Amino acid sequence: MPYRRISLVPMLKVLGACPLDCPDTCSWIVTVEDGRAVKMRGNPEHPYTRGALCVKVNRYLEHAAAPDRILYPLRRTGPKGSGRFERITWDEALEEISVRLRRIVEEHGGEAIWPYQGTGSLGYLQGCEGQAGRRFWNALGASKHWLNICSSAGNAGLTLTNGSPGGMDPEDFAHARLILLWGTNTLTSGHHLWKFVQDAKAEGAHVVAIDPIRTRTADQADEHLAIRPGTDAALALGLLNVVLEEGAQDEEFLAAHTEGWEDFSEEIRKYPVARVAEITGIPAEAVHRLGMRLARTRPTAIRATMGIQRHAGGGTALRTIAAIPGVTGDWRYQGGGVSYSTSGHVHLNIDTREDLLPGPVRTLAMTRLASELENGESVKCLWVYGANPLGSTSDTTRIRAGLAREDLFTVVMEHFPTDTVDYADIVLPATMQIEHMDLHAGYGHMYLLWNEPAVAPPGECLSTTETFRRLARHMGLTEPSLYDSDLELAEQLLDSGHPSLEGVTLDRLRKEGWVRMNYPRPFLPYAEGFPTPSGRLRFPPKGKAYVPPGSASPSRYPLVLITPAAHTFLNTTFANNPELLRRAKEPRVLVNAADAAARGIADGDRVRVHNDHGSFEAVADVGDRVAPGVVASPKGRWPKLSGGANPNAVVEERDADFGRGAVYHDNRVELTPAGA
Ligand SMILES: Nc1nc2c(c(=O)[nH]1)N[C@H]1C(S)=C(S)[C@@H](COP(=O)(O)OP(=O)(O)OC[C@H]3O[C@@H](n4cnc5c(=O)[nH]c(N)nc54)[C@H](O)[C@@H]3O)O[C@H]1N2
Ligand SMILES: Nc1nc2c(c(=O)[nH]1)N[C@H]1C(S)=C(S)[C@@H](COP(=O)(O)OP(=O)(O)OC[C@H]3O[C@@H](n4cnc5c(=O)[nH]c(N)nc54)[C@H](O)[C@@H]3O)O[C@H]1N2
Ligand code: SF4
Ligand SMILES: [Mo]
Secondary structure (H helix, E strand, O other), rough: OOOOOOOOOOOEEEEEOOOOOOOOOOEEEEEOOOEEEEEEEEEEEEOOOOOOOOOOHHHHHHOOOOOOOOOOOOEEEEOOOOOOOEOHHHHHHHHHHHHHHHHHHHHHOHHOOOOOOOOOOOOOOOOOOOOOHHHHHHOOOOOOOOOOOOOOOHHHHHHHHHOOOOOOOHHHHHOOOEEEEOOHHHHHHHOOHHHHHHHHHHOOOOOEEOOOOOHHHHHHHEEEOOOOOHHHHHHHHHHHHHHHHOOOOOOHHHHHHEEEEHHHHHHHHOOHHHHHHHOOOOOOHHHHHHHHHHHHOOOOEEEEEEHHHHHOOHHHHHHHHHHHHHHHHHHHHHOEEEEEEEEOOOOOOOOOOOOOOOOEEEOHHHHHHHHHHOOOOOEEEEEOOOOOOHOOOOHHHHHHHHOOOOOOOOEEEEEEEEEEEEEOOOOEOOOOHOOOEEEEEEOOOOEEEEOOOOOOOOOOOOOOOHHHHHHHHHHHOOOHHHHHOOHHHHHHHHHOHHHHOOOHHHHHHHHHOOOOOOOOOOOOOOOOOOOOOOOEEEEOOOOOOOOOHHOOOOOOOOOEEOOOOOOOOOEEEOOHHHHHHHHHOOOOOOOEEEHHHHOOOOOOOOOEOOOOEEEEEEEEEOOEEEEOOOOOOOOOOOOHOOOOHHHHHHOOOOOOOOOOOOOOOOOOEEEEOOOO
């Protein structure tokens, strides 16, 4: 390896990994001169990164050095929400926190503490994948935290069918001859897949985008099907209906590796093309044409990511889409199958020491923050880390009211003064990725990555692990495992005994920066069976293959709002970067020309998007990128930098069908000219 950390020379190149909640988990190289990070670029040797980062992370070093970075512990001096703080020492911060936490545990029990950890970092040491800090919380008996904000409905749906959410190796898209980009905006939310899509196109593959929005990905596809939101499972059934009519099902695969086929094939027959066209809004002829392609093209690769499951029937959408390669036998071929996430193939040993809990504790679901805070008795300490709930969680109007509660003790570990920080009693300065150590696994590729710190933390920033070690010491906790070092924790993570980690050592990771998990290549995860109890793919049972969207039920709000990934932000991360804000322009909402005309709204007009839960303002982007009845406004804006609210003001606190998933793309709203 040409890139090593060499001490005692003024210029070094340090290998790291992008910590953000993005499937691509890039390998990066930081150039350090005189202790300063002067350059960051994508690692050209990493087979998935291939030398490129993205429009957001190309500004990572600028972001790490930004003038609004939080560098010292802070204590609130103004009213909650005012964002007025004074600098205090770490000792003062730890003392105040220790006293408050002890008192809360004594008076209300440990469960009154909610460690609310988001996806700001996916690190196994510092972030949510390894549940950083959980050992400490277990020792206090704090409530458990369910990170159900992102992908849980899809995970559950896929697991019902396949026994695991894990799917194809995304690199194998290069071998596909039909590619369905289904409820996924590849060029925005994980663009490294695109190179493999292009490789396939060069070999003649046909690429179809299935999305209610004509996204930049749809623009680049051979075909775009503008599906009615939340109706994807019906489309899957319609496509399979054509496959059956053509007699193109793989009888051998069906007999050897699936169960429930008889019932499921009956279900499929209930969804002829004409009915599916009515449900999905896609012309019957287009459904039929794609069904014929699916019947005739092996291998077919389906990329369906998290966007598609942010609906009332989102778990079922993945459950039924996962049935497609079971019928066509695509799992037999390199380049065939479904790709949602590779996280089901990652088998690190996450040891949160459940034995430290004093007894059973409740689990609080991230999407229910508004209700839990509204109930004054449930939560007395909210400890936010790697999260920005006032920007990212459902029903922010009620969350804001909850955070203003005087009796609530709020601690936020952060890099930047977010809207959530404005409500903190104590703010703790956190390190960024170039300043701490971490271990990563992509959820969109097959590699583990090591992140070596490149520079010293600025100011008094501390990593998540170090913060909890210091807090444990300050509180006098004696459990030795609370003091394990980062390297010890990394060794423990790699020590799971799973065959996929055979030969993956910490030494090797630190030296090479990334290692492919020990799976065969080509990786055909389900060619020989499925990780279900019977070893067979389980087709959805009768009557369970399609769940209509919540937006299909009667409502006095006529428009369905989708709130997808923003191109220039990563959730709310980077949404305070001046250049990325400039490129994103003002907050926007896509509206069909017919809907705009009906409301007297012209392109470029300011509008208010509202329902019973709240409202936000945006500029109308009028045209044909969305069909009549659908509007769309990207996620990620900081409310305080966009008129006080973002689209989560109108997102309901409501569960998807499985996994208690969030319903960010399944809400009804009305649009009114602003000021009207
Ligand atoms: N630039 C950028 N990249 C990101 C993120 C970001 O904020 N910005 N977020 C990251 C995170 S946290 C995640 S989880 C992933 C998510 O990545 P994606 O899965 O790509 O997430 P979304 O943008 O929510 O949805 C993808 C597409 O699904 C479409 N969609 C919505 N509803 C439906 C539906 O009912 N049917 C169909 N067929 N399509 C539908 C949306 O219009 C959108 O274009 O991306 C990650 N990458
Ligand atoms: N409307 C709408 N809302 C959505 C979605 C949607 O599709 N539509 N998508 C949802 C999805 S998929 C997700 S994953 C969630 C994400 O929601 P959150 O988990 O709340 O993520 P972010 O909004 O990015 O906020 C993360 C914060 O963590 C901080 N941070 C980053 N790294 C670290 C670290 O190492 N230590 C500490 N202490 N802090 C750190 C960042 O500065 C940032 O402020 O948003 C959800 N919200
Ligand atoms: S956000 Fe995604 S594409 Fe951008 S650098 Fe990180 S992992 Fe790579
Ligand atoms: Mo996410």
